[in-house]
Amino acid sequence: MAGIILHKTIIMLILMLVGVVCAKTGIISKEGNSDLSRFVLQVVNPVMIFMSYQTDLDSRLVHNLLISFLVSFGTFVILIAGAYLLIRKKDGRETEIERFAAIYSNCGFMGIPLVDAMFGGEGVLYLTGFITVFNLLVWSHGVILLSGQRSMKQVMKVFTSPTIISIFLGIITFFAGFRLPDTPSQALTLIKELNTPLAMVVSGVTISQTRISEVIHRPGIFRVCLVRLLIIPAVISLVLVPLGIDEKVLLTVVIAASAPPAAMCTLLSMRYGRDSVYASQIFAAGTILSVITLPIITKYTEYLTKKLA
Numbered sequence: 311m312a313g314i315i316l317h318k319t320i321i322m323l324i325l326m327l328v329g330v331v332c333a334k335t336g337i338i339s340k341e342g343n344s345d346l347s348r349f350v351l352q353v354v355n356p357v358m359i360f361m362s363y364q365t366d367l368d369s370r371l372v373h374n375l376l377i378s379f380l381v382s383f384g385t386f387v388i389l390i391a392g393a394y395l396l397i398r399k400k401d402g403r404e405t406e407i408e409r410f411a412a413i414y415s416n417c418g419f420m421g422i423p424l425v426d427a428m429f430g431g432e433g434v435l436y437l438t439g440f441i442t443v444f445n446l447l448v449w450s451h452g453v454i455l456l457s458g459q460r461s462m463k464q465v466m467k468v469f470t471s472p473t474i475i476s477i478f479l480g481i482i483t484f485f486a487g488f489r490l491p492d493t494p495s496q497a498l499t500l501i502k503e504l505n506t507p508l509a510m511v512v513s514g515v516t517i518s519q520t521r522i523s524e525v526i527h528r529p530g531i532f533r534v535c536l537v538r539l540l541i542i543p544a545v546i547s548l549v550l551v552p553l554g555i556d557e558k559v560l561l562t563v564v565i566a567a568s569a570p571p572a573a574m575c576t577l578l579s580m581r582y583g584r585d586s587v588y589a590s591q592i593f594a595a596g597t598i599l600s601v602i603t604l605p606i607i608t609k610y611t612e613y614l615t616k617k618l619a
Contacts, residue, residue: 315565316605318427322420322510323601329514343515347573350508355418356476358426358502359441362434363480364489371435374559378439381555385546385567386443389413390451392542397534404585406455408530410578411571411592412537414448417441418473419513420569420600423506428565429558436559438477440566445474448574456575457582513597516573520594528591534571535596539603543568544610551614561611568607570596 332338338346365371393412399405415421417440425433449471454460483489490498525531546567550560571593579586 313605314428315424315608318424319601319604322423322506323598325507325510326514326517326597329511329516330518332511333515333518338511338515340515340519343512346508346515347512350505350512351418352472354501354505354508355422356472357498358422358434358505359438359473360476360480360483361495361498361502362431362438363484364495365431365435365484367484367487371432374436374556375439377555378436378559378563379442381550381553381559381563382440382443382566385440385550385563386413386447388546388549389542389567392545393537396537396541403530404588407575407579407584407589407592408534410452410455411534411575411589411596412542414444414452414572414574415538415567415569416572416593416597417444417566417569419509419573420597421566423509424565424569424604425562426506429562433558433562436562437566438480440563441473442477444566445471448572452574453578456578456584513573516576516590517594517597520591525591525595528588531588531592531595534592535599538571538596539568539600540607543603543607547607547611547614551611552618557615560615561608564607564611565604568600568604570600
């Protein structure tokens with residue numbers, strides 16, 4: 311599996327480089343990239359999630375899906391505890407941004423393409439458990455962390471997001487046994503296949519807006535990336551492997567938890583007056599470094615599985 315992850319992350323890196331070239335040559339503007347990002351998040355991702363539920367009802371799938379939800383909740387407990395323990399609050403540091411980036415991963419943009427490449431629709435089905443918990447927490451705990459305000463309006467917003475709606479619709483059709491006719495199914499399949507190339511091109515355009523020289527001179531960025539990409543994922547694997555979880559569920563959750571920092575950190579930092587430049591630098595560095603760290607964590611998880619499971 312580590313070899314597959316390495317192969318896929320290299321492909322994704324190439325796609326990101328296409329995004330960088332498109333940005334540098336003016337083919338995709340900052341505004342155009344914002345529109346593409348919304349298209350991926352609000353159309354392509356939800357379609358891919360919904361289509362993952364368009365499969366035959368199976369007791370094994372139902373059991374693993376429920377396990378995925380439970381394990382994802384436990385994983386976020388570890389992520390939040392680890393971020394607060396390892397990233398201490400100090401004057402002059404953007405602690406809130408660093409903790410947010412350490413807790414919340416790019417599980418949609420990076421997680422979906424990788425899991426789909428490894429396990430197909432079944433893996434994406436299990437990933438919806440992690441994505442659901444992610445959305446519930448990022449719009450409650452995450453918003454409170456960056457804004458410093460407690461707002462029920464923001465918490466309720468999660469239930470109207472296209473991602474959560476697609477999960478609810480997918481679950482309903484899955485258990486009701488409703489399957490789309492062939493023609494609309496083929497159309498939606500074509501849309502879902504846009505996910506990987508578009509998501510990576512968008513990431514590449516975003517990365518192109520960050521100066522690497524500035525990233526190198528901010529050690530806090532690498533501290534956050536170390537926590538987000540290696541330390542906490544290693545702990546998560548160590549905790550989950552002995553539980554005897556289905557391998558596909560295990561690796562799906564581990565990959566989602568090991569993905570680079572969420573792009574949402576930059577968006578929410580802009581919205582609440584935080585240092586959005588710093589947030590984007592963490593995103594860029596984490597995305598690039600994840601090409602190396604994701605195969606490492608996958609190999610580590612496989613090693614633990616052989617030793618402890």
